[in-house]
Amino acid sequence: MHVELRKIAKCFGALRANDAITLTVPASTILGILGENGAGKSTLMKIFSGFYSPDSGEILLDGKAVRISSPADAIRQGIGMLHQDPLDFPPLRVLDDFILGRRGGLIPNRRGAAKEFKELALRFDFSIDPDVYVDTLTVGERQQLEILRLLWLGARVLILDEPTTGISLPQKEKLFATLKKLAAEGMTIIFVSHKLEDVEALCTQAAVLRQGVLVGEMLPPFQTKDLIEMMFGKEVPLAPKLKLEPGKSVLAAKHIALDGIRLQIKGVDLEVRAGEVIGLAGMEGSGQALFLGACAGLAQPTEGSFCLDEDEHDMTGRSHHDFRREGVAYLPAARLEQALVAGLSLTEHFILSEGMKGLFIDRRKSEELAASRIALYNIKGRPDSAVESLSGGNQQRALLALMRSPLKLILVEHPTRGLDIESTIYVWGKLKERCAQGTAIVFISADLDEVLQYSDRVMVFFAGRVSPPLDSGKLSVEELGRLIGGKGWEALQGATEHA
Amino acid sequence: MRDNRSTRFAFQLGAVVLALGIATLALLAAGAQPIQAYRNIILGAVGSWDVAANVLVSWVPLLLATSGLLVTFTVGLWNIGIEGQITLGAIFTTWALRSLQSSAMDPALVIILAVLAGMAGGALWAMFAGALKTFGGVNEIFGGLGLNFVATALNLWLIFGPWKRPGVASMSGTLPFERALWMPIAAGSSRLTPMTLIIAVIAILAVYAMIEGTYFGLRLKAVGKNQKSAYILGIPTWQHMMSSFAICGVFAGLAGAVQVTSVYHRLIPSISSGYGYMGLMVAMLVGYKASIAAPVALFFAALNVGSIQLPIVMKLDSSLAGVLQGTLVLFVILGQGARGRLLKKAKVRT
Numbered sequence: 001m002h003v004e005l006r007k008i009a010k011c012f013g014a015l016r017a018n019d020a021i022t023l024t025v026p027a028s029t030i031l032g033i034l035g036e037n038g039a040g041k042s043t044l045m046k047i048f049s050g051f052y053s054p055d056s057g058e059i060l061l062d063g064k065a066v067r068i069s070s071p072a073d074a075i076r077q078g079i080g081m082l083h084q085d086p087l088d089f090p091p092l093r094v095l096d097d098f099i100l101g102r103r104g105g106l107i108p109n110r111r112g113a114a115k116e117f118k119e120l121a122l123r124f125d126f127s128i129d130p131d132v133y134v135d136t137l138t139v140g141e142r143q144q145l146e147i148l149r150l151l152w153l154g155a156r157v158l159i160l161d162e163p164t165t166g167i168s169l170p171q172k173e174k175l176f177a178t179l180k181k182l183a184a185e186g187m188t189i190i191f192v193s194h195k196l197e198d199v200e201a202l203c204t205q206a207a208v209l210r211q212g213v214l215v216g217e218m219l220p221p222f223q224t225k226d227l228i229e230m231m232f233g234k235e236v237p238l239a240p241k242l243k244l245e246p247g248k249s250v251l252a253a254k255h256i257a258l259d260g261i262r263l264q265i266k267g268v269d270l271e272v273r274a275g276e277v278i279g280l281a282g283m284e285g286s287g288q289a290l291f292l293g294a295c296a297g298l299a300q301p302t303e304g305s306f307c308l309d310e311d312e313h314d315m316t317g318r319s320h321h322d323f324r325r326e327g328v329a330y331l332p333a334a335r336l337e338q339a340l341v342a343g344l345s346l347t348e349h350f351i352l353s354e355g356m357k358g359l360f361i362d363r364r365k366s367e368e369l370a371a372s373r374i375a376l377y378n379i380k381g382r383p384d385s386a387v388e389s390l391s392g393g394n395q396q397r398a399l400l401a402l403m404r405s406p407l408k409l410i411l412v413e414h415p416t417r418g419l420d421i422e423s424t425i426y427v428w429g430k431l432k433e434r435c436a437q438g439t440a441i442v443f444i445s446a447d448l449d450e451v452l453q454y455s456d457r458v459m460v461f462f463a464g465r466v467s468p469p470l471d472s473g474k475l476s477v478e479e480l481g482r483l484i485g486g487k488g489w490e491a492l493q494g495a496t497e498h499a
Numbered sequence: 500m501r502d503n504r505s506t507r508f509a510f511q512l513g514a515v516v517l518a519l520g521i522a523t524l525a526l527l528a529a530g531a532q533p534i535q536a537y538r539n540i541i542l543g544a545v546g547s548w549d550v551a552a553n554v555l556v557s558w559v560p561l562l563l564a565t566s567g568l569l570v571t572f573t574v575g576l577w578n579i580g581i582e583g584q585i586t587l588g589a590i591f592t593t594w595a596l597r598s599l600q601s602s603a604m605d606p607a608l609v610i611i612l613a614v615l616a617g618m619a620g621g622a623l624w625a626m627f628a629g630a631l632k633t634f635g636g637v638n639e640i641f642g643g644l645g646l647n648f649v650a651t652a653l654n655l656w657l658i659f660g661p662w663k664r665p666g667v668a669s670m671s672g673t674l675p676f677e678r679a680l681w682m683p684i685a686a687g688s689s690r691l692t693p694m695t696l697i698i699a700v701i702a703i704l705a706v707y708a709m710i711e712g713t714y715f716g717l718r719l720k721a722v723g724k725n726q727k728s729a730y731i732l733g734i735p736t737w738q739h740m741m742s743s744f745a746i747c748g749v750f751a752g753l754a755g756a757v758q759v760t761s762v763y764h765r766l767i768p769s770i771s772s773g774y775g776y777m778g779l780m781v782a783m784l785v786g787y788k789a790s791i792a793a794p795v796a797l798f799f800a801a802l803n804v805g806s807i808q809l810p811i812v813m814k815l816d817s818s819l820a821g822v823l824q825g826t827l828v829l830f831v832i833l834g835q836g837a838r839g840r841l842l843k844k845a846k847v848r849t
Contacts, residue, residue: 320731321733321735324733336728337725337727338727338731339731341729341732342724342725344717348717349732351714352718352733352734353732353733355733357714358714359714359715361712361713402732
């Protein structure tokens, strides 16, 4: 099917998630859509598959303008989406899952469906038993099931969102072979990914999004350097950094192995020293958030150990509250979901995080505490303001203000995501103040400039592989971008193997 | 539409009118005169000193149950098992009274010990539901419901088995205790015990002070509003859930103890009298705020007692009170939902 997206635009509040994106995808094309987190890839695909309706713009299928009002409507018009996390029903049998979503009829024709399922599976050389339960399948097999289901429902365009995360290499090869076969039969495939190697191995056309805008398109042979530049922007010269003398060890992670939902990492070693800043880089979901959470006691390693301080105080297997008592602060990215309590005021947050003792709340003392912190961190809000009424930047300031003193280690996810430039500078100013006092910082960021600008050392995460800490002074944005996209790992000494 | 006191009040008033409308329809369908029925309910609740005293007698356990439920609702839990907790409170109280009634102990002391035993019984049953939730991953609604059935069965077994009346067991319960083991009744009344009124008022005041004024109450609120964030803020979450279960169980057990020591003076099959479920309705109706729980509970108690007049005077079923209470709660909650949607729309438009 010939697909045309014309000037698709979508805003969320002040954020322009898609800004007049125009794309033409002829039949039999495998289009790779590249872009870093927040570039607008998912929004565009959600519009195309009926999850969102665009603010403006048109969708044309085979030259005819169509309106797609829901995901069910999308599949009726031949657009099938394979989500990053398979949208299937683990407690059902494969055949029942397969039949679901088929319209018409009171009683499903199970025998007919079973026959067609087997024929389809045979055609693509998939071996899935229709009588087993979905939750016994691997992620790769669940993907295969979804593809079969979408084809059976009449999909003529297949959208795949990050399909190669969490599946094995042979499964990936089979997936690519299937997609190529489908394209040869006239199917249009849209492959959303951040993995350059996958796009290069599979796609016949590539498009790059950045900050909601289509910044470029390319036909093979793909120039990796150009793609990276389009994804992350031009390299900017950085101000020389003041090198701090490394202090005493505050955290030693030794041979850590972690089991995530979709990926495992193992054999990660990191020693963090007082006053040091470590940046964790990688596409979202590459294992860095898992590792950061484990450093805070929020996830337990399956192997290896965490020790605090020079005297190697063993903290392996201890709870987050134990880490907290030892002076480890954790600042999650989902501020209102994981760090602040919507419905409570700033004052109430300060009372809670200070762990004030006694039976009755000392109103005067707590209001003084709140007023002083609000002034100190320049939060635009009153002590009785509910946290959800604050802007994102002020919520982030509130999170910083909630940290206790002294601290050994601050673990922070996306310290400046969604913040304006003023708040960004402010947040890093406050974090650097802590460093000067001897606190170490480990942070995750999707912004490569931020990673290189603020960290002393950088660890790169890619699909379960972890690089050793690299000196950020010797890394360029391009090198970092290549590593994040899964290139150039062979040259790295000491990187962990695929777990 | 704007978010202010007057729109909120208008929605609440609308809910009352709609609930009355539905109840009126039910009356018309039953072929009764609505005005006359409402008049009889009002007279049945405040027409004489004696019926007014009955309203207070039923207000006490209802307010105790509501007080306990406000604590579990604050931490975000649906303690539907409160019925069983009231029953266990009554069973433990009866057990203590039976064990001590023939001892030489001062009857006042026996009553106090029995009430304390009831509180412990309620807390124990609530902790079962809490443990199932915390350590077994059983939703507190399912666990509580299951434990309610177990409590009812246990109660019946005791009444018809080990604690049966001499001779033949009966649905009217165990043999009544001696008058010395009753809570002192007010002069000129048949059932009203001033002591229980004091207990109920202290209970709701204590819960109000705890939720609104203590560090513990603030931590409960934080856990109830967002468990994840509360944990990151350093609050031990499951421990707070367990504590709130235990506290609610204490209040429920107290309600059961009051039923035994001051209302029925024995254990009967329906000893909880549905006060737990009614307490859930009151708590929902007041939006989980302790400040207005007492008057609303009084209103519900008045409806219950007042509607007893219906079968006597008008040959109608007394369940009309339940229809009114249920529809009132539904419409108030529906009104909140509708108001929220309208506010959201108004916000989008601006």
